[in-house]
Amino acid sequence: MSSPNDIKNGTVIRYEGALWVVVSFQRVAPGKGGSFVRTRMKNIQTGKVVENNFKSSETLEFEEVMYLKMQYLFTDGQLYTFMDTQSYEQVEISKELIEESVPYLKEGLEVTVSMHEGRALAVALPKKIEYTIASAPPAVKGDTASGNVTKEAVMDNDLKVQVPIFIKDGEKILVNTDTGAYSERVNN
Numbered sequence: 001m002s003s004p005n006d007i008k009n010g011t012v013i014r015y016e017g018a019l020w021v022v023v024s025f026q027r028v029a030p031g032k033g034g035s036f037v038r039t040r041m042k043n044i045q046t047g048k049v050v051e052n053n054f055k056s057s058e059t060l061e062f063e064e065v066m067y068l069k070m071q072y073l074f075t076d077g078q079l080y081t082f083m084d085t086q087s088y089e090q091v092e093i094s095k096e097l098i099e100e101s102v103p104y105l106k107e108g109l110e111v112t113v114s115m116h117e118g119r120a121l122a123v124a125l126p127k128k129i130e131y132t133i134a135s136a137p138p139a140v141k142g143d144t145a146s147g148n149v150t151k152e153a154v155m156d157n158d159l160k161v162q163v164p165i166f167i168k169d170g171e172k173i174l175v176n177t178d179t180g181a182y183s184e185r186v187n188n
Contacts, residue, residue: 003056003059004039004058007054009122010065010114013041014062015061019116020041020050021114021116022122025039026038036056037054038052038053042096044116044121047097066115067114068086069086069112070083070084070111070113071109079093079095091115092120097121101123101125104159111123111124111125112124127176128174128175129175130172131156131157131174132155132171133153133156133163134153134169135153135154136152136169150162150182161181162181171185171186
């Protein structure tokens with residue numbers, strides 16, 4: 001038995017007789033009352049997503065999960081294929097299981113895949129991912145005077161990110177996968 005404070009993304013919990021994978025979580029410590037963990041969980045069998053709060057004093061049954069380093073290869077639109085970097089075995093994961101990660105995926109990206117009983121359940125992305133700017137409109141004189149100091153740029157995998165106006169086509173940037181925001185420019 002484990003504490004809700006041990007929950008992280010990709011954790012598999014046996015709850016109400018079913019297996020659930022934690023999609024997102026937040027620890028909350030209100031000024032009054034006990035702390036709790038707010039979770040968003042997806043049922044492994046049905047795909048149903050629920051939000052649930054677990055008091056810190058509760059005990060939960062965590063299932064054994066293996067975390068494997070894998071490389072993203074390609075998608076057919078519904079299934080996303082990843083390859084184990086050690087054994088070269090390939091695993092397919094449905095779009096529904098990894099919806100939050102899909103916009104950040106690009107060919108060759110190394111991720112951590114949560115596996116339970118030989119089945120892929122979730123993908124953990126690196127905190128920051130490097131992208132190349134595919135297209136960014138040029139800065140217009142006077143933009144900074146109006147307070148508009150960002151512009152929308154399209155990355156090499158079609159992800160759209162608000163970037164500072166000095167960013168140009170072909171430049172490399174880091175994007176924070178927690179927020180989806182521009183982090184910094186990468187110097188070559």
